[in-house]
Amino acid sequence: MTDDQAGGRQAPAAPAIELRGISKAFGPVQANKDISIRVMPGTIHGIIGENGAGKSTLMSILYGFYKADEGEIFINGRKTEIPDSQAAIAAGIGMVFQHFKLVENFTVLENIILGAEDGGLLRPSLSKARKVLSELAVEYELNVDPESRIDQIGVGMQQRVEILKALYRQADILILDEPTGVLTPAEADQLFRILDRLRAEGKTILLITHKLREIMEITDTVSVMRRGEMTATVKTADTSPEELAELMVGRKVLLRVDKVPARPGQTVLEVDNLRVRDPKGVERVKGIDLTVRGGEILGIAGVAGNGQSELLEVLGGMRPGHGQIRLNGTPLALEGPGSDGRARRAAGIAHVPEDRQREGLIMEFHAWENVAFGYHRDPAYQSGPLMNNAALLRDTQAKMQKFDVRPPDPSLAAKNFSGGNQQKIVVAREIERNPNLLLVGQPTRGVDIGAIEFIHKQIVALRDQGAAILLVSVELDEILSLSDRIAVMFDGRIMGERLPGETDERELGLLMAGVSGEAA
Amino acid sequence: MDFLTLIQIFDSTIRLSTPLLLACLAGLFSERAGVYDIGLEGKMLMAAFFSAAVAAVTGSVWLGLLAGIAASMVLAGLHGVAAITFRGNQLISGVAINFLAAGLTVLIAQDWFQQGGRTPSLMGGGRFTPLSLPLAETLAPVPVIGPIYAELLSGHSILVYLAFLAVPASWWVLNRTRFGLRLRAVGENPAAVDTAGVSVVGLRFAAVAICGLLCGIAGAYLATALQAGFVKDMTAGRGFIALAALIFAKWRPWHAMWACLLFGFLQAVALRYQNLDIGGLVIPVQVMDALPYILTVVILAGFVGKAIPPRAGGEPYVKER
Numbered sequence: 001m002t003d004d005q006a007g008g009r010q011a012p013a014a015p016a017i018e019l020r021g022i023s024k025a026f027g028p029v030q031a032n033k034d035i036s037i038r039v040m041p042g043t044i045h046g047i048i049g050e051n052g053a054g055k056s057t058l059m060s061i062l063y064g065f066y067k068a069d070e071g072e073i074f075i076n077g078r079k080t081e082i083p084d085s086q087a088a089i090a091a092g093i094g095m096v097f098q099h100f101k102l103v104e105n106f107t108v109l110e111n112i113i114l115g116a117e118d119g120g121l122l123r124p125s126l127s128k129a130r131k132v133l134s135e136l137a138v139e140y141e142l143n144v145d146p147e148s149r150i151d152q153i154g155v156g157m158q159q160r161v162e163i164l165k166a167l168y169r170q171a172d173i174l175i176l177d178e179p180t181g182v183l184t185p186a187e188a189d190q191l192f193r194i195l196d197r198l199r200a201e202g203k204t205i206l207l208i209t210h211k212l213r214e215i216m217e218i219t220d221t222v223s224v225m226r227r228g229e230m231t232a233t234v235k236t237a238d239t240s241p242e243e244l245a246e247l248m249v250g251r252k253v254l255l256r257v258d259k260v261p262a263r264p265g266q267t268v269l270e271v272d273n274l275r276v277r278d279p280k281g282v283e284r285v286k287g288i289d290l291t292v293r294g295g296e297i298l299g300i301a302g303v304a305g306n307g308q309s310e311l312l313e314v315l316g317g318m319r320p321g322h323g324q325i326r327l328n329g330t331p332l333a334l335e336g337p338g339s340d341g342r343a344r345r346a347a348g349i350a351h352v353p354e355d356r357q358r359e360g361l362i363m364e365f366h367a368w369e370n371v372a373f374g375y376h377r378d379p380a381y382q383s384g385p386l387m388n389n390a391a392l393l394r395d396t397q398a399k400m401q402k403f404d405v406r407p408p409d410p411s412l413a414a415k416n417f418s419g420g421n422q423q424k425i426v427v428a429r430e431i432e433r434n435p436n437l438l439l440v441g442q443p444t445r446g447v448d449i450g451a452i453e454f455i456h457k458q459i460v461a462l463r464d465q466g467a468a469i470l471l472v473s474v475e476l477d478e479i480l481s482l483s484d485r486i487a488v489m490f491d492g493r494i495m496g497e498r499l500p501g502e503t504d505e506r507e508l509g510l511l512m513a514g515v516s517g518e519a520a
Numbered sequence: 521m522d523f524l525t526l527i528q529i530f531d532s533t534i535r536l537s538t539p540l541l542l543a544c545l546a547g548l549f550s551e552r553a554g555v556y557d558i559g560l561e562g563k564m565l566m567a568a569f570f571s572a573a574v575a576a577v578t579g580s581v582w583l584g585l586l587a588g589i590a591a592s593m594v595l596a597g598l599h600g601v602a603a604i605t606f607r608g609n610q611l612i613s614g615v616a617i618n619f620l621a622a623g624l625t626v627l628i629a630q631d632w633f634q635q636g637g638r639t640p641s642l643m644g645g646g647r648f649t650p651l652s653l654p655l656a657e658t659l660a661p662v663p664v665i666g667p668i669y670a671e672l673l674s675g676h677s678i679l680v681y682l683a684f685l686a687v688p689a690s691w692w693v694l695n696r697t698r699f700g701l702r703l704r705a706v707g708e709n710p711a712a713v714d715t716a717g718v719s720v721v722g723l724r725f726a727a728v729a730i731c732g733l734l735c736g737i738a739g740a741y742l743a744t745a746l747q748a749g750f751v752k753d754m755t756a757g758r759g760f761i762a763l764a765a766l767i768f769a770k771w772r773p774w775h776a777m778w779a780c781l782l783f784g785f786l787q788a789v790a791l792r793y794q795n796l797d798i799g800g801l802v803i804p805v806q807v808m809d810a811l812p813y814i815l816t817v818v819i820l821a822g823f824v825g826k827a828i829p830p831r832a833g834g835e836p837y838v839k840e841r
Contacts, residue, residue, distance in 0.1 A: 086717035101712040103705045114705050115716025117698040
């Protein structure tokens with residue numbers, strides 16, 4: 001709509017951003033291939049694509065972090081060279097990175113003036129920034145306390161500081177890279193209101209995301225990237241999530257998880273008053289009770305850092321805790337002997353850890369070695385005192401085939417697989433053991449849509465065989481579509497339990513933000 | 521212990537604290553910018569030798585000072601190239617500089633002067649002489665204030681006053697200037713500085729250069745003011761004591777001054793009371809001499825509460841998306 005107005009008023013309107021034939025290669029990997037887009041001023045343009053599709057590389061080129069091998073950049077119709085961030089800022093481009101670039105023990109004000117000071121002394125810069133900030137707060141409804149320290153404000157506020165940083169530098173073009181990854185749904189809604197406001201004031205926004213819902217909700221136009229190429233640019237109003245998903249993956253994708261209603265059996269996992277302290281002595285899990293029955297998936301929702309990771313790690317035998325856990329009625333040790341991962345595996349607990357690169361795999365090792373980890377004492381892998389490498393290779397090959405790991409080469413190092421295929425290796429290793437209880441943390445973080453669909457299917461199939469599944473995920477979509485029951489964690493406690501059919505993102509979002517069930 | 525003895529101990533505390541303070545502030549600038557520097561010792565030693573050597577040859581202590589600063593800054597540059605440009609391990613680079621300085625100083629001294637690895641004793645214009653503050657003579661007879669002014673505050677070399685003036689100056693630069701803001705930011709989160717369009721490498725080199733400058737003055741002070749010439753290993757671990765003081769001070773200039781005064785005081789006490797007799801119990805000289813080092817160990821072992829170093833300290837900056 002805004003697009004048309006801008007086009008109608010000042011014919012021929014120069015695009016705020018125009019990229020022509022941008023290409024960038026890292027060694028043999030072609031990260032960006034002949035990419036051209038035009039973004040009209042006063043619009044929100046989404047760029048969607050799977051991990052590794054080249055979105056971030058493209059934005060880094062636009063912000064001067066990388067230099068394109070070929071191609072030209074036009075800002076407001078003028079050809080612009082962007083060799084470094086300084087040039088990008090001068091051209092009116094501001095970037096809000098996925099991981100904020102803030103100095104944690106500085107105040108909001110200090111962070112905002114950093115690099116944009118007026119003169120050698122701080123005092124005049126600070127008072128000027130204070131004034132500008134209060135004007136911006138009114139103009140864009142971006143309220144932050146300029147004197148608070150970054151490490152004392154929440155993530156949502158920190159993101160506002162990043163946006164303010166860009167506006168303080170008089171950016172007319174804002175690039176946001178996966179801005180909602182760290183936000184609660186309520187914070188994300190707030191962000192979208194701010195973006196809406198910025199658009200109304202004539203700013204041009206590039207929104208990079210892999211979440212289809214966000215694209216549909218806020219953008220005017222959207223470009224899809226796949227394997228370094230821009231496969232389509234469409235008006236958001238003229239497309240659908242299904243079509244975008246297909247464009248991203250290159251084939252039809254099932255966005256909803258297809259599953260029959262759960263038929264829960266006997267209680268498999270019982271957790272009573274579990275408490276966990278981290279190595280610094282801070283209590284991360286503050287008394288949790290939960291049960292998971294065979295044949296059901298219990299989803300744990302929550303914003304990252306509210307104790308879900310610690311819960312998984314204690315259950316998986318990766319750190320000590322206090323309280324009681326029972327598996328099929330038998331108590332399991334929470335500290336000391338018998339509380340390690342080996343004992344857990346022997347008891348029939350399989351664990352797909354949250355961070356596959358640090359805990360799930362050894363990146364430098366071959367796929368076949370990684371498939372054996374945790375189960376390397378299995379007699380099937382032994383040949384007298386030695387490892388039976390031939391058996392391992394055969395086993396790995398079979399698992400790779402079944403889980404469609406590409407390329408199906410057992411002797412490739414784990415680091416040479418894409419994120420989705422790495423995750424498939426971990427999931428195959430754990431699921432193929434037919435565990436009584438499967439612990440899954442962030443099963444699809446950084447995994448492309450095609451692999452997500454596949455991994456979800458495998459988890460549901462395991463459930464249908466009668467296994468109990470404890471799923472921890474920060475993706476509400478995933479929790480809602482996979483779980484048979486949902487528990488929400490906040491600040492080390494369970495805020496409430498809901499059934500997926502009887503709740504929605506809004507209610508879960510409130511619970512995730514610590515608003516208890518009654519108040520919600 | 522009478523008043524005059526106390527004044528004398530404090531007077532020598534100030535003189536002994538000066539090299540520590542200069543080195544400590546040197547380390548402060550480097551580490552607040554995220555570059556760890558355990559090569560303070562080596563830079564001081566190199567500066568001590570070159571300042572003494574040039575002062576001995578030319579007879580001018582000011583040329584000596586310049587030579588000392590230059591030598592220290594060359595080593596600082598080396599550390600910068602290794603740690604910033606080539607993103608090497610900062611600790612290893614610092615250790616290498618210490619070894620390099622320990623060996624080179626003695627080797628060159630022997631080659632140039634043939635006096636067993638020392639420089640000739642400095643005389644006259646080859647040394648920094650004590651400055652008399654105005655009215656020191658006149659005020660000296662006044663009770664209490666007189667000795668404090670004439671003995672304690674007056675009569676130090678210009679480098680002592682420079683070192684203590686460097687404390688408020690450092691505080692002001694760090695907290696009140698654009699350069700200071702950027703320097704602190706680059707030690708906490710270099711990515712924030714980089715994305716703000718400021719050069720991380722440039723800032724860190726500037727910090728390392730300041731570190732070299734201050735270490736150079738510290739070394740020159742040792743050889744041309746505190747003592748009269750260079751002897752082998754004359755820094756005697758002062759670079760490491762300065763590092764301990766830096767941690768003790770939690771990387772803040774004013775605290776650094778107090779920490780260095782404490783270490784200087786222990787050294788002064790050890791110098792004054794070779795065998796301390798406390799009610800029949802004689803503490804041997806070795807224990808007294810070891811006191812500053814024992815305190816260093818205690819501090820480094822973390823008995824002074826939680827010291828949070830600059831967050832990006834010790835890590836080379838690699839640009840990432």
